[in-house]
Amino acid sequence: MSKLIATLNVIAWSGFWAFGYIALTADANGNQVVVAVILAALGAAGGLWAWLHVVQICESNGLSKSPRFAVPEHRRVLNEGEDA
Numbered sequence: 001m002s003k004l005i006a007t008l009n010v011i012a013w014s015g016f017w018a019f020g021y022i023a024l025t026a027d028a029n030g031n032q033v034v035v036a037v038i039l040a041a042l043g044a045a046g047g048l049w050a051w052l053h054v055v056q057i058c059e060s061n062g063l064s065k066s067p068r069f070a071v072p073e074h075r076r077v078l079n080e081g082e083d084a
Contacts, residue, residue: 012049013044016043
């Protein structure tokens with residue numbers, strides 16, 4: 001499953017860059033620019049979603065370290081009404 005998400009990540013970011021370039025270099029024709037911007041935004045959203053899932057999978061599998069700036073579980077302050 002992680003390889004599928006990683007592949008989707010690459011495809012989505014490729015779409016973002018390709019359609020972003022088309023949106024920036026297109027003539028002032030409104031339809032072409034609007035479609036390219038929408039497709040670039042969808043590519044960016046899909047790429048960000050997939051990247052966050054890849055990071056989560058790698059941290060849960062032990063393939064990468066948790067970030068240094070994260071607060072350890074035993075030092076987190078609980079809000080009122082939360083159970084430990």
